[in-house]
Amino acid sequence: MNVIEIKNLTKYYGGSLGINDVNLEVKEGEIFGFIGPNGAGKSTTIRLLLGLIYPTSGEAKLFGKDAIEFGPEVRKDIGYLPSEIFYYDKMKVIDLLNYSASFYDKDCTKRIKEISNIMELDLNRRIDDLSYGNKKKVGIVQGLLHEPKLIILDEPTGGLDPLMQQKFFNLLKEENERGATIFFSSHILSEVQELCNRVAIIKEGSIVEVEDIQTLRENNYKKIAVVGDDLSKETFELDGVTELIQEEDELTFFYKGDINLITKALSSIDAKDITIEEPTLEEIFMHYYE
Structure with missing residues (x-):
């Protein structure tokens, strides 16, 4: 079953x-990871999914139902953490969370306390006394307190220190093990690489690649470095070779294509050392953007 279905959305x-x-x-x-730099279209896609804005054309479905027509119904099963959080400053944290919980037909008291303890959030402080990072913790608790079936996160780790980020990731993994589907939008590639099964790369408002993380890294580009005397760039000016750079006695490049073709080229030179490795997700990502 597809929890999210987007078709020709503009x-x-x-x-x-x-x-x-x-x-x-x-x-x-x-x-599911959704990656791209700021301005690529990540937040626009999420706001369309949530029915916060209307599409010019195309459609989005959540749990098999149109996100606009059945918006109030499907949003009951969604937990959402926006990139920017704004609250009623004069309220205490616990009052805000209890107010949020009142929209759901269940008792969220125990759940609020559990997540707040994990995230080390003081429930008795006023919102306007909180740092940006602690306000983000409030958003995390608010988004998860009703045990949603779908969790949508838009740049969720801003303001969290590394320790809190790891606790947050562990919490998300637990939610996923419980059965929740997670849509994780970020421009921080290490986060996506740690958490996600599959990833979509968005560039200038369009999807340029959808692939599982392992395949994206292993069956895509190879990162090759060659060390030797009298190396010539012309030897490796082949179809599938990109980012070809020569510095003194070293040549580096990315390669995607017939492995026999590149090994033939490598065997034709007098090399001192050859390194072939998987590129990082960040290097793959930058390739799409360059």
Whole structure:
């Protein structure tokens, strides 16, 4: 079952493009990464999913139902953490969370305490006394207090120190093991690499790649470094070779293609050392953007 289905989704803000012809499917139980730099269209896609804005064309479905037509119904099963959080400053944390919990037909008291303890959040402080990081913790508790079936996170770790980030990731993994589907939008690639099963890369409002993390790293580009005397760049100016750089006695490049072709080229030179490794997700990501 697909929890999220997006078909030909397009959004213009006047004459400015938000996203264009986006197609995406997220399966039940996945931790799905959605990566791209600021302004690529990540938040626009999420706001369309949540029915906060309307599409110019195309459609989005959640749990098999149209995100606009059945918005109030499907949002009951969604936990959402936006990138920017704004609250009623004069309220205490516990009062705000109890108010949020009142929208759901269940007792969330125990759940609020459990998540607050994990995230080391003081429930008795006033919102306007909190740091940015502690306000983000409030958002995390608010998004998870009703045990949602779908958790949508938009740049969720801003303001969290590394220890809190790890506790948050552990919490998300527990939610996923419980059965929750997670849609994790970020421009921080190490986060996506640690958590996600599959990833979509968005560039200038369009999806340029959807792949599982392991395949993206292992069956995609190879990062090759060659050390030797009298190396010539022309030897490796082949189809599938990119980012070819020569520095003194070393050549480095990325390669995607027939492995026999590149090994033939490597065997034709007098090399002192050859290194072939998987590129990091960040290097793959930058390749798509360059």
